[in-house]
Amino acid sequence: MPKIRVAVIFGGRSGEHEVSLSSARSVMAALDPSKYEIVPIGITRQGTWIAGEGTLQALMDEDFSATRQAAMFADPSKQGLWSAPEVPAGSERTAEGHSLATTSQAERLETLSRVDVVFPVLHGTFGEDGTVQGLLELSGVPYVGGGVLCSALAMDKIAFKDVVKSHGIPIADYVWTSRRLWLADREAILDQVERQLGYPVFTKPANLGSSVGIQKCHDRNELRDGLDEAARFDRRVMAEWAVPAAREIEVSVLGNEEPSASVPGEVIPSREFYDYAAKYLDEGEQASKLIIPAKLEPAMQGLIQDLAVRAFKAIDGAGMARVDFLLSRETGNVYLNEINTIPGFTPISMYPKLWEASGVPYARLLDWLIDLALDRHQENERSERVFYPRGPSLAR
Ligand SMILES: Nc1ncnc2c1ncn2[C@@H]1O[C@H](COP(=O)(O)OP(=O)(O)O)[C@@H](O)[C@H]1O
Ligand SMILES: [Mg+2]
Known part of the structure; x- marks a missing residue:
């Protein structure tokens, strides 16, 4: 069996650039080398795509002297990772016979790597919000996690709440x-x-x-x-x-059309609420704590898992998502807060820890996610893209 070539994309133009680097480091270390060949792809803070030896280290050190500029094309005939072409003067025309590439440009274009599946480990803007997913759709490569719609919906708190509310899911x-x-x-x-x-x-x-x-x-x-x-x-x-005296309960969801929910976990924030400092700055004894599994009545646990799966389906979730709830200590009512379609992925992150507590170890979780990406791609490929009302001849 030839190995599956997995392009892991990390870094990116969001405030969560560093978190992405630690998530990606863990993912790449845990992908089974007997099954997968890893193609690391970095995106700098300014948005330049890079590849080559030590891409991850280059981003951590912000020293790009040993890396090459890379590109993925929004063109399924060029699936894979390419050296970034320079755009020569006078070659900017369409593909339909109107001269496009000069010979010199074609020579500079070079495949860096074939890619079977992409694992975007990008958090936040320009990565988790449907933008990179859009590029991957156009390029025709299977990719891990949610598609364009679900990524964009989960990123927009207003549109997200409108959609899940219309499915009868409680929100604040x-x-x-x-x-x-x-x-x-x-x-x-x-x-x-x-x-x-x-x-x-x-x-x-x-x-x-x-x-x-x-x-x-x-x-x-x-x-x-x-x-x-x-x-x-x-x-x-x-x-x-504001949900009064809110407990922060999180559930990991895994799957495509028939997703499963993990046991719920709880975050105990180190501050009045789970703000930036409580998430990333407070350390050691001061740090926010994760309690896995969350201490919940069985009925509440079941309700939260059910809501998590319903919300995932409502936004057309795929692959993975961490679904976050606010549970009022005062009233006992639960509210869906948000969905993260590319959750933190270090071994101490909630998403993989909840699966571990539910019987799915980290490396196995990655296998599942890659299988799900390939499965979703196949399912999408089954759709007819062109509609001929009365036979193909009319379409010409
Ligand atoms: N309606 C609310 N009631 C109580 N706490 C809230 C509410 N909305 C947000 N919070 C607090 O603020 C934190 C961050 O809000 P959230 O909507 O999850 O934004 P982000 O996408 O930045 O994580 C939450 O984890 C929670 O601690
Ligand atoms: Mg949040």
Whole structure:
């Protein structure tokens, strides 16, 4: 059996660049070398794709002297990793016979590696949000994890909440607005939030992660400040009703059309809520803690697992996702908070730890994810892409 060539993509242009590097290091170390050949692909903070010896180390040291600029084409006839072409003057025309490539450009193009499947280990913007997934769709290569729709939906807190709400999944009530409207009529929006939600509320940019731009607001001044802060990071912002005395419960989901849920785990944040410092800065005794499995009544555990699978299906999830809930200690009610389609993947990250606690060891989990990527690709390939209303001859 020839080995499966797995391109692992890491780094990227998001604030979670470093987290991606540690996730990717763990993934590459655990992929079974008897089954897989690894093709490392790095994306620098500025968005340049690189490949070659020591790509991961190059990104960690920010020294790219030994790496080559690489590219994947949005063109299924060029599946794989290529050396990045320089664009020569006067060759910018279409593929349909209108002269495109000059000979010299063709010579500079060189396949670096064939790729059977891509494992994007990119967190946040330009990686987990459907953008890289779009490129991979166009290039026709199978890839691990959610597709364009589910990645984009999971990244946008407003659209995500609208979709899961329409599936009857409980979420915390919210008010959203655009930055323009917010700046144009602050007081009216503050009034609306007070009327509809009361205090405290959480203010958030629609698209981001790592708790960046998120604040807990207890009065009108804090709310004004919170929405201003959120508006620094996105064109759309929201205020969300705060779940009282919230426990943070997370579930790992694995599968395509018939996904399974792991045992739930709990995060005990080191701060008032799970903010940036509680996620990444607090260390040692001060660090946030993971409790696996979470201490829950069996009925609550079952409900949360069921909601996790329903939410995954509602957004057309594929491969993997970590589904995060807020469970009120005061009322016992549970609310879906968000879905991460490329969750942290270090051996101490919640996603793989929950699977380990559910009987799926880390390396086996990677096997599953790659199988699921190939399976989803095959299933997609079965769809007819061209529709001929009355036979192919009419289409010409
Ligand atoms: N409605 C809410 N009620 C209570 N706590 C919340 C609420 N929304 C967010 N939080 C707190 O803020 C943290 C970050 O919010 P979240 O929406 O998960 O953003 P991110 O995508 O940055 O992780 C949560 O883990 C939780 O601690
Ligand atoms: Mg979160």
